[in-house]
Amino acid sequence: MTSNKAWGLALALLILGAGLAPPPASAQERPERPRLRDWLQQRQDRAPQPAAPVPITRPGEHRFSLRHGGLTREYRVHVPARYDPAIPMPMVLSFHGGGGNMDIQADDRYYGLVSHAEQAGYVVVFPNGTSRLRSGKLATWNAGLCCGQARDRQVDDVGFVRAVVADLRQRLNIDPGRIFAQGMSNGGMLSYRLACEMADTFKAIASVAGTDGTPACAPSAPVSVLHIHALDDDRVLFNGGSGSASDTHADFVSVPDTVARWARLNGCEAAPRRVLEVPGAWCETRSSCRGGAEVKLCVTETGGHSWPGGRKVRGEQPGASAISANELIWDFFSRR
Template sequence: MILSASGRRMALLSGLMATLLLGPTPAVEAQQGTLRERIRERIAERREGRDGRKGDPASDAALASPGTHKGRLEVMGKDRLFMVHVPPSYRAGQPMPVLLAFHGGGGSMELQADDSRYGLISKSDSAGFIAVFPNGHSSMPGHHLATWNAGGCCGPARDGGSEDVAFVRALIEHLKQQLSVDARRIYATGMSNGGMMSHRLACELSEQLAGIAAVAGTDATSSCQPRRPIPVLMIHALDDDHVLYNGGAGPEAFRDSSKVMDFVSVPETTQRWVQRNRCSGTPQKVLDKPGAWCERYSGCADGVQVQQCTTETGGHSWPGGRSRPGKGQPSQALDATDTLWAFFQAQSRR
């Protein structure tokens, strides 16, 4: 029998009323059970990165293959995301250095992995290291607009007491399990709030890190007792209008001062590390060119070094990167990516 459109609607309505009044029929129950099972399987697949959807974390096995992959860890009951770029030269069984790169406040791992802005993936390929881009604390869809709990800064990560050091510690262990990592050559760098996070890690994970390089980010910790001396590089612009070179936050930051802090100056941050690393003597100028210079303290405990590089212009940006809308032109007198990797290489040979 063929029902008309109105007849089909009446049959559907009658079936719905019967289900509401009498409960689902065995056939409907079976369909609902199958649907619930499929939903549970789909959720499990997404958590484990098995459903092949673009943007979902790759399996642990995929992380060990050349290319850029996304990953997820559960740390203290929270999902934490990260990206890993494995260069073509990677070979299982041959330990390779690792560089952890932390995005700025309000950024994301995808932003820090943008090669046109930071050049870290290209450097990974040419220099032969594994580049890792952790994602900060975020309650936003897609985990964007993320921040790091670097001590006194910044935003929701600081205010909510985000366990970011625990995340990094767990991430390092995870990388060691999945990749051939040179545990003696794990470094950290970051931009702005990410640079501040690098300072905090140097204070709390000095036994696991071989050095840090902070770009446009000063020390935001209130207490710092590293277990061992650690190499530190700072790169900062004299005209930084956000994290002011001589201390404080610029007008842009004070539009919502509750999200930042009264930033420590670049010279004060440098002196803190000079004292922590028990450096002696005066710094030596190791770079002096139009628009940029670097000074290095070499007489430090365990042979580590503390280096401060300054650009005359560039504002709150990554030297050597491209300009961003409304952010001005980064200084081209210095390439931050090349400078930090050369610094780390020099430390590994000490």
């Protein structure tokens, strides 16, 4: 018995001397955890990572898709011939009307935006709204009051636009201080929502035939606004309400209320000043706004629900000819 005790004591001393003392019970219960953690980390390291966006190296037309909010979203981009990767270039995001799509907005027969971007020297982007159709046609934007399934399903169009801007800033040399939004009808309404929620991105916005239907708006910085509207618009009525030809029959905010709201949001103290008057159209501006912002309204007497200087998609009748929306908008953007 004595020899057994002595042998046990000697063995314990040998173990301790070799630094092989038994680990605490709590550690003994978790011997595999470090190995499991290392295995999981190694597996994560080997997992394929999303590829970085490939830079655009040639001018012309490009199409891309990305996943956002559980949806595959698409957009087109036109890069003008004068693009130089060494020089930051301004970028304009142009949003189609409700029931349209990016291909219609990019069609020069209707809007002339691609040729204008070539002439003026800016990147123009045509995102696509959401649609029940695989083709992406008959798409809408979630702009607050309007429109369609994008509004009804509360689609995250602001997040989608953020993703598009981030994607393109990795593909092209874009000037972050000269990113603008413009849109027709429902696309113009979305532009107002972007001014409310993405004032950190957009220096100015322009809306054609689309008033501000956001339920609340608190931009983080002043955003210059240009609004273009026809007095005889039968879809988004100049004085508000539901137009007789409106597909949504929404109670649209009036043009005067929209412009007054943005004058307040931008802290514009000066009274409106007439800056253009031609047969069939006039423009007035509110300046002396915070941060050098401006709120400008241009009105055509005729043209209905259309893009001045372009052609109506439905029936292809010409829009108002007294002014050119493309020229007015780019002049407004380029002075920011």
